Amino acid sequence: MPQISQIAATYASQIFWLLITFGLLYFVVGKGMVTKIVATVDAREAKIEGDLAAAEAARRQADTVEDAWRAQMEAARVAAAAETAAAKAQATQSAEAQVKAADASLAERLGHHDFAIANAKAEALANLDTVAAEAAQQLVAKLSGIDVSVDQAAHAVREVRAHG
Amino acid sequence: MAAAEGSKIDPMHQFLIEPVAGSHWVVGGYDLSFTNSALWMVVTLASLAAFMIGGMKRELVPGRWQAAVEGFTGFVSAMLVSNVGPAGKRFIPYVFSLFMFILFANILGLLPFGVVPGVHPFTVTSHLTVTGVLAIISFAIVLIVGFGKHGFHFFSLFVPHGTPVVMIPLIFVVELMSFLVRPFSLGLRLFVAMTAGHILLKVLAAFVINGINMGPGYVALVSLPSFALMVGITLLELLVAGIQAYVFALLTSVYLNDAVNLH
Numbered sequence: 473m474p475q476i477s478q479i480a481a482t483y484a485s486q487i488f489w490l491l492i493t494f495g496l497l498y499f500v501v502g503k504g505m506v507t508k509i510v511a512t513v514d515a516r517e518a519k520i521e522g523d524l525a526a527a528e529a530a531r532r533q534a535d536t537v538e539d540a541w542r543a544q545m546e547a548a549r550v551a552a553a554a555e556t557a558a559a560k561a562q563a564t565q566s567a568e569a570q571v572k573a574a575d576a577s578l579a580e581r582l583g584h585h586d587f588a589i590a591n592a593k594a595e596a597l598a599n600l601d602t603v604a605a606e607a608a609q610q611l612v613a614k615l616s617g618i619d620v621s622v623d624q625a626a627h628a629v630r631e632v633r634a635h636g
Numbered sequence: 637m638a639a640a641e642g643s644k645i646d647p648m649h650q651f652l653i654e655p656v657a658g659s660h661w662v663v664g665g666y667d668l669s670f671t672n673s674a675l676w677m678v679v680t681l682a683s684l685a686a687f688m689i690g691g692m693k694r695e696l697v698p699g700r701w702q703a704a705v706e707g708f709t710g711f712v713s714a715m716l717v718s719n720v721g722p723a724g725k726r727f728i729p730y731v732f733s734l735f736m737f738i739l740f741a742n743i744l745g746l747l748p749f750g751v752v753p754g755v756h757p758f759t760v761t762s763h764l765t766v767t768g769v770l771a772i773i774s775f776a777i778v779l780i781v782g783f784g785k786h787g788f789h790f791f792s793l794f795v796p797h798g799t800p801v802v803m804i805p806l807i808f809v810v811e812l813m814s815f816l817v818r819p820f821s822l823g824l825r826l827f828v829a830m831t832a833g834h835i836l837l838k839v840l841a842a843f844v845i846n847g848i849n850m851g852p853g854y855v856a857l858v859s860l861p862s863f864a865l866m867v868g869i870t871l872l873e874l875l876v877a878g879i880q881a882y883v884f885a886l887l888t889s890v891y892l893n894d895a896v897n898l899h
Contacts, residue, residue, distance in 0.1 A: 474653060475764050482667070485653075485670075489674035490766050490770075493674075493681045494677075494770070497733045502729030502730060505689070507729060508694060509705060513706055513713075
């Protein structure tokens with residue numbers, strides 16, 4: 473077995489070259505490259521973690537925004553309903569008031585007309601009395617030749633009218 | 637060449653260390669020749685560095701290559717965090733280097749570079765000197781971290797919680813022994829697994845070659861079943877290559893946990 477039979481002759485060369493190659497490997501590859509590669513991996517992991525945290529935060533913010541939007545929508549809906557109800561109530565009220573005003577003006581006009589009719593009727597009646605009295609005076613004058621005053625004739629007409 | 641020599645195929649020849657250029661460099665009485673073993677250490681380092689450079693784009697959204705490299709760093713990082721805790725991230729450079737060096741060396745030793753004339757694949761991790769040094773580095777880091785962090789209180793590692801007072805001296809010795817055996821078990825496990833797998837493959841390959849040399853009947857009876865077995869065992873060895881690298885890194889992180897967190 474050369475590993476053992478040659479050991480006395482080759483150990484120095486073996487150890488010497490192993491220390492050189494393994495030393496280079498350790499300092500150049502191990503200390504130099506691997507450290508950088510591990511740093512790259514760590515940086516990537518940190519970035520992934522940060523990105524995930526940012527995404528989580530963004531999701532949470534989106535949730536709050538959505539909640540706020542929902543609440544706002546709800547409030548707007550309630551306000552709109554209230555406004556609609558108020559407008560409806562106001563419309564009803566104003567319609568009622570308008571109808572009432574129209575009723576009042578109609579009633580007033582009716583009153584005026586009634587009054588005018590009553591006046592006209594009274595005037596007509598008064599005229600009728602005068603006409604009847606004059607007719608009675610002229611009748612009496614024509615038939616009996618007696619001049620009666622208008623007052624007497626009117627009195628008589630009143631009497632006849634009172635008795636029917 | 638080996639096929640022509642028939643039964644002279646030596647399954648141990650693959651582990652032989654020889655200077656690449658044939659010349660020995662002796663420095664201060666030590667032979668520091670650039671051997672085939674050293675060459676394959678450099679190949680391991682170069683291919684690993686190439687693999688890593690391909691993943692150094694450091695983009696936020698990784699491409700395929702970057703994802704592969706990050707898969708390996710993430711694997712080592714997760715292993716350290718689950719065994720040692722968040723404090724274990726400090727050991728990522730070392731455990732990553734260890735895991736990847738062993739993994740690449742294991743797999744490079746299994747790849748069929750032998751089909752290229754003049755290229756002889758060599759498994760660095762099938763040598764006790766290499767696995768032993770890696771195990772000693774791991775053990776030394778455990779000792780340095782343990783004593784550096786806890787001082788002499790680190791010895792309380794050898795007295796588990798709830799040990800009766802009478803038993804403490806005995807348990808202490810037993811635990812100390814098991815602690816001291818760690819670097820040996822760590823280094824030997826990898827060395828033995830790699831050596832055994834490669835010997836098995838080479839023995840089966842010798843069956844295939846020898847059967848072909850001995851005639852058609854032997855091809856049908858010996859070579860073909862051996863070859864089928866080789867295909868299966870090669871797949872198994874690829875699995876072992878990964879598992880052994882994982883076990884080495886895992887045990888290192890488990891030992892580091894002892895040093896960092898005591899109990």
